């Protein structure tokens with residue numbers, strides 16, 4: 197589709213999508229720290245009232261805009277348009293925009309923003325929808341979550357991540373499944389999001405015509421529902437945590453309820469530790485890392501977000517509070 201002004205004058209936008217915990221932020225960090233001589237403005241949208249992702253995106257010169265309190269494809273779409281419009285006023289400061297959606301976002305309405313909003317359309321160009329796939333969990337996720345299916349179907353590029361957690365036969369089976377949903381998008385395998393930049397950036401254009409062929413209603417107001425049974429619980433605690441108690445509690449919890457716990461992430465304040473600790477889990481598989489000191493004027497407060505099914509808020513709160521130092 198050629199539109200005036202010429203596409204060179206338009207800022208390229210990459211939409212990074214993929215189900216909860218697939219590795220979007222990990223890949224984003226890989227892109228931001230790579231030597232490409234470019235500067236990206238980053239928009240991060242997450243599900244759950246307490247923002248965590250902002251702390252997990254690497255500290256580079258990049259400007260990171262955080263959008264919480266809703267999913268980018270529904271309630272906060274107006275916010276996205278406002279952020280893009282204000283970014284465009286500082287057009288010369290960056291070469292492109294990367295938007296990381298929540299793991300539950302349907303990419304279609306996000307992509308639609310770049311065609312439906314006149315102001316956005318005249319200044320930006322959707323370069324590609326890149327979908328990150330968790331090689332270990334995707335088959336199960338596709339059975340349970342229509343959003344995951346949409347994310348694969350709608351992708352211009354598919355990144356098959358976490359290849360270290362699956363063997364060759366499993367990877368081939370997943371590739372076959374992906375091809376059966378989206379036969380056009382190339383599939384690139386990665387570990388820890390170590391993608392080749394040329395595989396995801398400068399893809400030269402989201403193919404509107406292909407999408408219109410499959411989804412003639414794309415430019416209208418799409419009907420869009422989230423799975424009603426997925427919810428989030430956000431907890432915070434000012435009293436420092438006892439690291440041992442936390443480890444025991446969270447391991448037992450994930451062991452018992454891991455199937456329902458789609459995603460857990462937190463920034464934790466452990467007693468006696470100068471640094472923030474980032475805790476993360478996808479189902480039962482957890483990891484964690486120190487992520488540097490608390491920022492000046494930042495309250496030393498632990499924040500923990502659960503996203504999943506059948507979450508029992510009072511029980512989770514009681515469990516979390518029981519990890520506080522005595």
Ligand SMILES: Nc1nc2c(ncn2[C@@H]2O[C@H](COP(=O)(O)OP(=O)(O)OP(=O)(O)O)[C@@H](O)[C@H]2O)c(=O)[nH]1
Nearest residue numbers: 215216217218219220221222299357358387388476
């Ligand atoms: N073993 C393994 N773990 C990975 C890989 N990529 C990411 N992870 C881990 O998977 C977890 C989720 O990674 P993120 O990059 O935060 O995933 P995300 O898609 O941004 O998650 P949400 O934004 O919460 O949906 C983290 O604990 C990562 O360290 C990989 O290739 N292999």
